[in-house]
Amino acid sequence: MHPRLFDIDIFGRQLTVSTYGTLVAFGIMLGIYLGYRQARRVGLPTDDFLDLCFFGLIAALLGSRLLFVLTNWDRFRGDPWRSFAIWEGGLVFYGGVLSACAVGLYFMWRRKLPFLGSGDVIAPVLSLGHAFGRLGCHFAGCCWGKACPSPPGVRFPRESVAYENMAASGKLDPNLAQATPPLHPVQLYEAGGELLIFAVLVWLGRRKRFDGQVFFVYLLLYGVLRLVTELFRGDAERRFLVELSLPGLGRLLGLGPAEPIFFSTSQFLSLVIIGGAAAALILLGRRARRAGPGTGEPGPGQGPSPAPAEGVASTDPGSEP
Numbered sequence: 001m002h003p004r005l006f007d008i009d010i011f012g013r014q015l016t017v018s019t020y021g022t023l024v025a026f027g028i029m030l031g032i033y034l035g036y037r038q039a040r041r042v043g044l045p046t047d048d049f050l051d052l053c054f055f056g057l058i059a060a061l062l063g064s065r066l067l068f069v070l071t072n073w074d075r076f077r078g079d080p081w082r083s084f085a086i087w088e089g090g091l092v093f094y095g096g097v098l099s100a101c102a103v104g105l106y107f108m109w110r111r112k113l114p115f116l117g118s119g120d121v122i123a124p125v126l127s128l129g130h131a132f133g134r135l136g137c138h139f140a141g142c143c144w145g146k147a148c149p150s151p152p153g154v155r156f157p158r159e160s161v162a163y164e165n166m167a168a169s170g171k172l173d174p175n176l177a178q179a180t181p182p183l184h185p186v187q188l189y190e191a192g193g194e195l196l197i198f199a200v201l202v203w204l205g206r207r208k209r210f211d212g213q214v215f216f217v218y219l220l221l222y223g224v225l226r227l228v229t230e231l232f233r234g235d236a237e238r239r240f241l242v243e244l245s246l247p248g249l250g251r252l253l254g255l256g257p258a259e260p261i262f263f264s265t266s267q268f269l270s271l272v273i274i275g276g277a278a279a280a281l282i283l284l285g286r287r288a289r290r291a292g293p294g295t296g297e298p299g300p301g302q303g304p305s306p307a308p309a310e311g312v313a314s315t316d317p318g319s320e321p
Helices: 019-042 046-071 080-084 091-113 115-140 159-168 186-205 212-233 246-254 265-289
Strands: 004-008 013-018 239-243 262-263
Touching: 013 212, 019 046, 046 091, 046 115, 091 115, 091 265, 115 159, 115 186, 115 212, 186 212, 212 265, 239 265, 262 265
Parallel strands: none
Antiparallel strands: 004 013, 239 262
């Protein structure tokens, strides 16, 4: 693991360039670039798209931090100002999604952008950016998994968040252990799943039957992915609403029979999002079938063709002047 890429000396002070931050920034920039091209292809105003990305990113950062603070309030009760110390780490993806969606809906309403068509452009951007973010989590050693004594178990070194957390909680002796025991690389599981989802969304974007299909397929697939990867998560910060152990399933997955499997906060939100996305896809699909081919709602940049001006002959070969 390489949590730090390199250090820069600026006016006598060391500035650390982290692998996590670099990968997140790269994922965001690449996602926005590809989304910009897609927005231009479908006729979505590119200036509005870039503004939407900017405000959405700010909302996602604040929302993900807020949900982390709320689910770990015992850590911040004595010093509430630490809630603003984002550089210390601690973000929850679903908090970012919910806040970004709320701000995005308001922004699209103000700019009179098509809600569903814009969501179809944004969804692959979210998936790709999140994939690189999870790669950054792996290099930082955060969001680690449960014990995994055989491959593909990964040991995280002293500089990682996983090592420091396990040492502080007494799960390893820092005087003896130079790295954590082998743990499930949940970050890589999720990054790989996000890249597969990104490929599916790109493929679907050119074949969708109705606006909103790409966006809600993204929510559905990510909800399923997160529901599964949470089974292997081992970090305590994620919190459980209900701790439910299933020894039979645990042994099947190679986990300890006493390990809690359900229901973490993210698993509960995953179930809600899966249900909502499935319902939306069913309703939109039915509406598209009732409308018939070619009669659905116009997508971004599309609209009904203007009628020919009075006194101007139509170019329709089947019409009369």
